[in-house]
Amino acid sequence: AVSFLRNLNEVVFETDPSILMIAEDSTDWPLVTGPVYEGGLGFNYKWNMGWMNDVLKYMEAEPQNRKNMHDKVTFSLMYAYSENFVLPFSHDEVVHGKKSLLNKMPGDYWQKFAQLRLLFGYLMTHPGKKLLFMGGEFGQFAEWKDLEDLDWELHDFEMHRVLHDYFKELMQLYKRTKALWELDHSNEGFEWIDANNKDQSIFSFIRRGKNESDLLIIVCNFTEVTYENYKVGVPSFAYYDEIFNSDVVSFGGSGQINTCKIKSVDKPFHNQPSHLEMTIPPFGISIL
Numbered sequence: 348a349v350s351f352l353r354n355l356n357e358v359v360f361e362t363d364p365s366i367l368m369i370a371e372d373s374t375d376w377p378l379v380t381g382p383v384y385e386g387g388l389g390f391n392y393k394w395n396m397g398w399m400n401d402v403l404k405y406m407e408a409e410p411q412n413r414k415n416m417h418d419k420v421t422f423s424l425m426y427a428y429s430e431n432f433v434l435p436f437s438h439d440e441v442v443h444g445k446k447s448l449l450n451k452m453p454g455d456y457w458q459k460f461a462q463l464r465l466l467f468g469y470l471m472t473h474p475g476k477k478l479l480f481m482g483g484e485f486g487q488f489a490e491w492k493d494l495e496d497l498d499w500e501l502h503d504f505e506m507h508r509v510l511h512d513y514f515k516e517l518m519q520l521y522k523r524t525k526a527l528w529e530l531d532h533s534n535e536g537f538e539w540i541d542a543n544n545k546d547q548s549i550f551s552f553i554r555r556g557k558n559e560s561d562l563l564i565i566v567c568n569f570t571e572v573t574y575e576n577y578k579v580g581v582p583s584f585a586y587y588d589e590i591f592n593s594d595v596v597s598f599g600g601s602g603q604i605n606t607c608k609i610k611s612v613d614k615p616f617h618n619q620p621s622h623l624e625m626t627i628p629p630f631g632i633s634i635l
Contacts, residue, residue, distance in 0.1 A: 349388065356389035367391045369433060380431040395432040395475060398423040403440060406466055407451050410548065410570045410630075417545035420569075423473070424537065431532050432475040436483055441491045449486040458571060460486060460506050461600065461630035464513055464593040465567060468632035471521050472554060472565045474531050485511040506599050513598040520591055520634075525556035526563045540564070540580050540617045547572070549627065551579050551617070563590075564635040566627060573603050574627035580617025586610050587623055587635040594628030603628040609635070 356368050368389070370379050373396040381387020405419040441447050452462040463486060470477055482497045485507050489498060501507040521527050530536025540551035548569040555562050564581055568574070581587065586608045594600030609623045616622035627633065 352388050352390075353383045357383055360389075370394065371435075371437075372396070377429075391431060392433045392476060393430045394435045394437070394478070395423065395427075395430075396435070397426075398432070398473075398475070399435050399437070399440065402466070402469070403436075403451060405569075406462060407453065409453050413548045413569050414545040417543075417548070420550060421539075421542045424539070424542075427474050427537070428532060428534050433478050434470055434473060434475040435478040436470070436480055437478065438480045438491055441480060441482070441487075443490075445490070447487045447490055448483045450488055454571070456506070457599070458630060460510055461594070462569075464510065464598060464600070465569065465630050465632050467514060467517060468591075468593050468634075469567055471517055472527060472552075472563070472567075472632070472634065474537050474554075476528075476531065477521075484514040509597065509599045513593070516598075517591070524561075524563065525558070526554040526561045529556040529561065540619060547574075549574075549577075553582065566625070566633045566635075568627045568629065568631055571629045573601075573629045576624045577627045578616055578622050578624055580615070580619030580622045581611050581635075582619055582621070584611050584613045584621045589625075589633055589635050591634040592628060592631065593633075594631040600631065601629060603631065605633065605635075 359366055359368060368391050370390040370393045372379055372393055378387035379393045380390050383389040401419040401422060405413060405416050408416055436448060449459055449463050452459040482491060485501055487498050536555050538553040540553060542550060551566045553562060553564060564579065564587065566579060588608055589605040592604045594603045596602045603626050605625050609625055611621040611623040613621055
């Protein structure tokens with residue numbers, strides 16, 4: 348089987364090098380995306396099934412219990428560069444009683460949408476390419492039905508419509524921001540700021556592009572609590588702008604955003620040379 352896959356990929360790429368070969372593989376077989384001449388299987392990408400399972404289990408947990416599952420979020424960065432990964436939310440996860448992505452989120456109506464916006468934000472800022480199965484982008488409540496249309500009529504309801512708008516803006520941010528994809532498969536493109544705040548279920552990290560100026564600070568809050576004057580370590584003494592916040596009112600959020608430039612303080616924090624204080628939105632992601 349290994350020889351067959353290697354030969355198949357070689358033949359495909361010789362025929363048309365623009366084709367992408369992507370492995371849906373849940374094993375720990377090494378070098379699935381390694382080149383054949385180095386002993387790999389020769390695929391371009393591999394689905395990161397471990398990340399998908401871990402992050403969905405984490406999101407399905409009640410927020411007060413997430414502190415006991417903190418490693419479900421941090422573990423993926425232990426192996427994120429072992430393959431060229433795709434982060435999949437696939438059809439397999441929204442059928443057979445597993446519930447739709449929106450319906451996996453615990454809490455009331457507003458909390459479900461807020462957490463799905465947060466999940467999509469985390470998907471886009473985590474290293475790896477992205478795959479979202481149809482219907483997730485506007486928040487289907489029902490599972491996928493293979494013999495029926497998607498529930499397009501949900502666009503008549505405001506929260507579903509603005510969720511779709513949110514996803515489109517998130518995609519536009521992703522495409523124009525090199526720090527989110529340029530070093531996807533290199534550990535130079537990611538750095539934890541704080542991976543250990545399990546009591547508040549807040550994660551902060553840096554994404555970098557090849558250019559030193561292509562740098563983002565990302566803060567994710569997986570609880571319903573809003574924090575003001577929350578300290579976050581940053582890599583330079585400078586002014587920071589919030590360029591994206593999932594809690595914007597026009598996205599269906601509560602409006603806990605950072606509207607002004609934030610000047611960092613020239614004092615170390617979180618193993619960074621400087622720090623800033625910012626508002627952390629409930630069930631939200633903030634990108635500086």
